[in-house]
Amino acid sequence: MKKTILLLLLSISSFAQIDKMEPPFWYAGMHNPELQIMFYGKNIAQYQASVSNDVVIKNVVKTENPNYIFVTIDTKNIPPSDFVFSFKNKNKVAFTKKYTLKNRRLNSAQRKSFDASDMMYLIMPDRFANGNPNNDSNASLNEKANRSLPGGRHGGDIQGIINHLDYLQELGVTALWSTPLCEDNDKGYSYHTYGQSDVYRIDPRYGTNEEYLKLSSEMKKRGMKLIKDYVTNHWGAEHWMFKDLPTYDWFHQFPGYAQSNYRMTTQFDTNASAIDTKYCMDGWFVTSMPDLNQSNPLVLNYITQNAIWWIEYADLDGFRVDTYSYNDKVAIAKWTKAITDEYPNFNIVGEVWMHDQAQMSYWQKDSPISAIQSYNSNLPSVMDFTLHDAFGNVFNEDNASWNDGMIKVYDNFTNDFLYANPNNLLTFVENHDTGRFNHIYKNDFKKYQMAMTLLATVRGIPQIYYGSEIGMAGDKGKGDADIRQDFPGGWEDDANNAFTKSGRTVEQSKFYDFTAKLFQWRKNKSVVHFGKMTHYIPENNVYVYFRHNDTETVMVVINNSAEVKSIKTSRFQENIKTFISGKDVLSGKSVDIKNQISLEGKSVLILELN
Ligand code: CA
Numbered sequence: 253m254k255k256t257i258l259l260l261l262l263s264i265s266s267f268a269q270i271d272k273m274e275p276p277f278w279y280a281g282m283h284n285p286e287l288q289i290m291f292y293g294k295n296i297a298q299y300q301a302s303v304s305n306d307v308v309i310k311n312v313v314k315t316e317n318p319n320y321i322f323v324t325i326d327t328k329n330i331p332p333s334d335f336v337f338s339f340k341n342k343n344k345v346a347f348t349k350k351y352t353l354k355n356r357r358l359n360s361a362q363r364k365s366f367d368a369s370d371m372m373y374l375i376m377p378d379r380f381a382n383g384n385p386n387n388d389s390n391a392s393l394n395e396k397a398n399r400s401l402p403g404g405r406h407g408g409d410i411q412g413i414i415n416h417l418d419y420l421q422e423l424g425v426t427a428l429w430s431t432p433l434c435e436d437n438d439k440g441y442s443y444h445t446y447g448q449s450d451v452y453r454i455d456p457r458y459g460t461n462e463e464y465l466k467l468s469s470e471m472k473k474r475g476m477k478l479i480k481d482y483v484t485n486h487w488g489a490e491h492w493m494f495k496d497l498p499t500y501d502w503f504h505q506f507p508g509y510a511q512s513n514y515r516m517t518t519q520f521d522t523n524a525s526a527i528d529t530k531y532c533m534d535g536w537f538v539t540s541m542p543d544l545n546q547s548n549p550l551v552l553n554y555i556t557q558n559a560i561w562w563i564e565y566a567d568l569d570g571f572r573v574d575t576y577s578y579n580d581k582v583a584i585a586k587w588t589k590a591i592t593d594e595y596p597n598f599n600i601v602g603e604v605w606m607h608d609q610a611q612m613s614y615w616q617k618d619s620p621i622s623a624i625q626s627y628n629s630n631l632p633s634v635m636d637f638t639l640h641d642a643f644g645n646v647f648n649e650d651n652a653s654w655n656d657g658m659i660k661v662y663d664n665f666t667n668d669f670l671y672a673n674p675n676n677l678l679t680f681v682e683n684h685d686t687g688r689f690n691h692i693y694k695n696d697f698k699k700y701q702m703a704m705t706l707l708a709t710v711r712g713i714p715q716i717y718y719g720s721e722i723g724m725a726g727d728k729g730k731g732d733a734d735i736r737q738d739f740p741g742g743w744e745d746d747a748n749n750a751f752t753k754s755g756r757t758v759e760q761s762k763f764y765d766f767t768a769k770l771f772q773w774r775k776n777k778s779v780v781h782f783g784k785m786t787h788y789i790p791e792n793n794v795y796v797y798f799r800h801n802d803t804e805t806v807m808v809v810i811n812n813s814a815e816v817k818s819i820k821t822s823r824f825q826e827n828i829k830t831f832i833s834g835k836d837v838l839s840g841k842s843v844d845i846k847n848q849i850s851l852e853g854k855s856v857l858i859l860e861l862n
Contacts, residue, residue, distance in 0.1 A: 269293050270349050272492075274452055274554075275561045277352040278327065282560075283361065283594045285328035286310065288553050289351065290498075291321045291337075299339035299346055307335050313550065320498045322550060327353060357567060365599035366427045366477050366570045368675050369781040371708075371771045372715040373425040375413065376684055377433060377458055378443035380718060381742030381751075383411025390456040394439045394490070397457070399743070402733035405443045410459035410467050412742060417470060419751045423721055423764070424771025427477040429572050431684060433458050437490035438540055444684075444732070446574060447488025447541050451558050461565070468567045477569035480562055484555050484587060485575040486541040494542050502551055503542040504534035511535050512543070516577040516606060520614055520625060533580055546583035556590045563595060576602030576631065577615055588617075588630040601633035601678045601713075605685075609638055609667040618672040636677040636712060639664045643681045643706075644692060647699040647854075650814040652793035658812045659790050661706065668711070675782065679712035682720065688735050690725035697723075697762060698854040702810055704767055705856040708774045709799060709808045711785045721767040722750045722760040766838075770858075773837050779804035786827055794819055794851070798827040805861040807834055811851040818850045834859025 272292035291301070297318040303309055307330060313322040323337070332355040338345045366372065382388070388397035388407035398404040413430070420428065435456070436442040437449035445455060454464045468478045487494060493502065504510075512535030518524040519532070536543045546552050562568060571591070576584065592598055604615045614622045615629045622628060642660040649656040668674040681689045681703050693699040700723075707714045718724075719739055726735040741749030749755030756764060774780055779801050787797035793813040799806045805827060811817045821828055834843050837858040843849065851857055 269347065270296065273349060273351070275557055276452060277354055278561070279356045279360075279564050280327065280330060280332040280353040281356055282327065284590065285326055286324055287327050288313075288322055288324045288550075288557065289337075290554065291323065291339075291349070292319055294319055296321050296339070299341050302338050302340065303335055303351075304338070305330070305333065305335040315499045315550070317496065317498055319496060356564065360564060360567075361595055362597060363563075363567075363569070363595055365595075365597050366479060366713065367599060367781070368711070368713050369775075369778070370427040370477065370713055371424050371774065372427040372429050372479065372678070372713060373420055373423070373718065374429045374431075374680075374683055374715055375718040376408075376431050376444065376736050377410065377413060378406050378408040378445075379736050379742075380408045380739050381412025381416055382407040382409060382744070383413070383415045384409050384459070385744070387457055387459065393435070393437050393455070393457065395437075395442045399738075402731070403441050403443070405457060406738055406743075407457075408738070408742060409457065410454070410463045414463075414467050414470050416742075416751055417474060417476070421474055421476065423768050424775055425476065426775065427479055427569065428471065429479040429715065430481060432481045432483060432574075433464060436488055438488055439490075442488075444736075446483055447486070447490070448483060449488045449490040450492065451487070451555075452561070465566050472567065478566070479570040479572055480566070480568050481574060482559055482562075482571045483574040484544065484546065484559075484584060485578045486537055486543050489540045489542055491542070498550065499548065501545050501548055504536070504545050506534075509536055509539050512537055512578065514578075516604070517611065519577060519581055520611075520622070520627075533578060537575065537578070543578075546580045546587065552583050552587060556587050559587070559591055560594055563591070563598070570598065571600040573600060573602045573631070576629075576634075577604045577606070581627065581629065585627070585629045585631075592630060592632070599632050599676070601635060602629075602631045604634045605637055607638060607641055609664075609670045612637060613670040613672070616672050616676075620672065621670060632673070633676045633678055633713070636664070636679045638667075639679055639710075639712075640681065640686065643689070643703055644687065647693060647696075647702055647812060649812065650793070652790065652813070657790065657793040658795035658810065662787060662790050662795060665710070665785065665787060675711045677712040678715050679707055679710060680715040680717070681707060682717045682735075683715070684717065684736060685732075686735070687728040688717070688724065688726045689720055690723055691727050691735075695723055695725060695759075696854075697766075700763065701766060702812065702854065702856055704770055705808065705810065705858060708770045709780055709806065709858060710797070711799075714771075714774075716767070721764050722756065723763040769838065773858075777804075777806070779806055788824060791819075792817055796824060798824070800827060805829075805831065807845070807857075807859040807861055809849060809851060809857040809859075811853060811855050814853040816850060816852055818848050820848050821845050822847075828861065831861035834861045 270293045274290045295318045297314045308326045310324045337349045397407045399406045432445040434448045435450040435453045436445040513531045518529040613619045646660045741751040783799040783801040795810045
């Protein structure tokens, strides 16, 4: 009888084991000394947590799910060290767990980030290059590689990116934005990785956490920056916490699924109904992406610490935040502030996909627009979607009218007064969710030159989308997979290898060489990064603007008409001043600007005035 009881007691204590501890480790000397560690294990909440080494437990939170316990400790004045958590039952230690506070890198808090001096390159890692064919499928994960499926997993990975850093560097890339790399265990279409199932783990089909760290350090060696795509709004339905909810309201419940109406205007519309507002923010993006409830402090803390953990662990240089304007706006402002409190120079660009500058400005830190409603999202950077809108059709408008032609591009910048920091906007022609430029414009090289010239010389942080620099196209109308095709040469059996000069076709070289020349030039042109922009109302579909500072002046002329145009330079006297010629950045030739400049139809001129 006694023996049976003893065995029973033993089996009870062996129930309680820690399956997860997150964050798995932390760092000493953080700005915010409070650290909330989540322990997960069967019935763990029935134990009392204590900790060694004079570490102070500030509070313990238990939820309606006994498998979770949240322990907040004060890390202030604790040196980098190991300490031990003990879990007691009736004053007897049932089990223990070691925790580590690590050393931070030198000047970690003051790390630099991306800005207008960078050129950002966006890739989808599954579609870029397969550096390790052995990790294409993983026994523990649902979806296996199948390159014949347009929406399947194709095997691209972190090693593939590392293998092609030279290619990116030659192109003039200084910052890399990769779509998410954490585990996404969806049964299908998992390659985009926006439905994450474990946000502390790199998807094994991309590599390991250590390989991600290696990517970061390889980039640092080259002076390049790594930007992580962070998703605060939702996780995937295969997330282990969705399968064992810490609290009923960890995700927005209706109960269960309700679809977002995607009307982000409800975030500030004073006439909006409560139900529309609720469905925008709390509705799910799709059934496979449960919508996180950031207004639950446990959730907010979890995603805040996770974000900081990645910065510190992988030595990151910035974030791109997915679907920023779908989050609870008060909570997301706290998330963003917590990160920039830890890293004052850290840049974060949020996806705010709106078509109105005032509405986009609303989300940028210290916005004069959001100040009207006493709101500050603390987000340093937003994406210039209205410029993107103009890029989508302006180059087909050969004949200017009051509303058509280059006036559309000009008008975009007339609204810069709405932004707190227009030079910290991310400017782009396309991304992984939009139509591809080379499809929209049927690979018209002259139109590509106009778009890239604008991107490289207007204010903001230019971002280009992988493959366009070799003329890659893809039709959004055929579905997302068509705009996310494999980069030619990323797979061993690819007949065409566009990663190398000798492997590129004549057509690919034409696109690549132009793009590289432009962005290599831009790399060291501080006047284009941070100089003032002065532009002139387009006449006859010709747009003229200058970037200038105390020491340098760059003049840009874009002729969007189909005919040769001559422009008299006297109109631009306030910027041309005493300059009489300029060096054409693309041809290297000197151009006389004393009286007039002539340009072919659909062509560009970038002049360094001298
Ligand atoms: Ca692979």
